[in-house]
Amino acid sequence: MEIAKEQKDQHLKEVINIFSSHLEKNNLRKTPERFAILEEIYSRTDHFDAEALYIHMKNQNYRVSRATVYNTLELLVSCDLVTKHQFGKNLAQYEKSYGYKQHDHLICVDCGKVLEFCDPRIQQIKNMMGDILKFEVTHHSLNLYGKCAGACERTMQK
Amino acid sequence: MEIAKEQKDQHLKEVINIFSSHLEKNNLRKTPERFAILEEIYSRTDHFDAEALYIHMKNQNYRVSRATVYNTLELLVSCDLVTKHQFGKNLAQYEKSYGYKQHDHLICVDCGKVLEFCDPRIQQIKNMMGDILKFEVTHHSLNLYGKCAGACERTMQK
DNA sequence: TTGTGTGCAAAAGCTTTGCATGTTG
DNA sequence: CAACATGCAAAGCTTTTGCACACAA
Numbered sequence: 001m002e003i004a005k006e007q008k009d010q011h012l013k014e015v016i017n018i019f020s021s022h023l024e025k026n027n028l029r030k031t032p033e034r035f036a037i038l039e040e041i042y043s044r045t046d047h048f049d050a051e052a053l054y055i056h057m058k059n060q061n062y063r064v065s066r067a068t069v070y071n072t073l074e075l076l077v078s079c080d081l082v083t084k085h086q087f088g089k090n091l092a093q094y095e096k097s098y099g100y101k102q103h104d105h106l107i108c109v110d111c112g113k114v115l116e117f118c119d120p121r122i123q124q125i126k127n128m129m130g131d132i133l134k135f136e137v138t139h140h141s142l143n144l145y146g147k148c149a150g151a152c153e154r155t156m157q158k
Numbered sequence: 159m160e161i162a163k164e165q166k167d168q169h170l171k172e173v174i175n176i177f178s179s180h181l182e183k184n185n186l187r188k189t190p191e192r193f194a195i196l197e198e199i200y201s202r203t204d205h206f207d208a209e210a211l212y213i214h215m216k217n218q219n220y221r222v223s224r225a226t227v228y229n230t231l232e233l234l235v236s237c238d239l240v241t242k243h244q245f246g247k248n249l250a251q252y253e254k255s256y257g258y259k260q261h262d263h264l265i266c267v268d269c270g271k272v273l274e275f276c277d278p279r280i281q282q283i284k285n286m287m288g289d290i291l292k293f294e295v296t297h298h299s300l301n302l303y304g305k306c307a308g309a310c311e312r313t314m315q316k
Numbered sequence: 317t318t319g320t321g322t323g324c325a326a327a328a329g330c331t332t333t334g335c336a337t338g339t340t341g
Numbered sequence: 342c343a344a345c346a347t348g349c350a351a352a353g354c355t356t357t358t359g360c361a362c363a364c365a366a
Contacts, residue, residue, distance in 0.1 A: 086244040137304035146295035
């Protein structure tokens with residue numbers, strides 16, 4: 001318990017340092033808002049959208065604007081601390097990504113549930129297709145869509 | 159030339175029949191707008207968005223509304239005649255899909271160019287992950303993002 | 317102090333919806 | 342002729358932008 005807590009703090013510190021260096025390197029300012037948003041994101045589990053993040057910070061009486069949330073999310077994506085997804089809807093979903101294994105997603109079209117999985121073959125495909133088609137592949141997105149057997153809640157997510 | 163034309167007509171006929179049966183099966187009406195949109199889509203190559211399709215039909219003095227375009231696109235997606243994509247932007251892209259080999263996409267983040275490729279390993283991954291995670295996988299989307307070497311036009315697409 | 321970052325609100329862009337009218341079955 | 346589909350315009354939602362003020366460097 002104690003140890004888990006310490007590991008978590010250590011992890012957060014690393015993330016903050018990475019962001020901090022990234023800001024320095026690009027001559028961007030270290031504002032409290034940017035770090036507050038980063039901490040909020042790393043305190044979350046699973047996927048979230050920009051509005052949910054904004055609302056949650058507002059509920060904690062933290063004074064931020066949507067503009068800053070979007071701006072900061074983009075910064076975090078650009079330094080690989082956050083990943084942006086489009087799970088088939090017109091709504092960007094985000095996810096913290098530092099220290100987590102690369103993975104892809106399986107989305108239930110009925111209830112919106114998102115599962116994660118890893119498969120090394122993706123890396124092979126990226127490498128091979130990059131070579132063949134003369135592309136420098138930087139990232140990818142693999143989503144499998146379907147229905148989760150039985151356990152599906154059938155609660156449509158918006 | 160003559161033969162190619164005939165093959166094309168034959169292909170279009172098949173597609174129209176499929177759509178026609180789909181409409182019958184679901185007690186939906188066979189309106190001229192629906193078939194006009196289908197034909198317009200199958201006369202196109204590559205990917206397009208709903209607005210481009212709408213504008214193009216307007217330019218040909220065909221009287222359609224955006225509402226009908228969106229409605230019909232959804233119908234066509236539901237009977238697998240059209241595939242819907244999200245290439246990282248908040249703009250749905252569509253593509254005709256009958257009679258074309260299943261493929262995935264490689265997108266240039268600089269110029270927006272989209273290349274297609276096929277890889278049988280995707281099918282294996284779908285099957286395996288469906289089994290392991292108890293999902294009935296119906297479809298998928300794999301996008302590789304990167305930069306096209308040299309040939310990239312650097313013309314930002316919106 | 318200087319210019320970047322922020323909050324706020326308005327605007328923009330894609331998609332959906334409501335309603336009166338038209339048309340299919 | 343009854344229900345469904347359409348056109349049009351307005352509304353909805355997510356994201357971006359403009360502007361005055363605040364604050365990091």
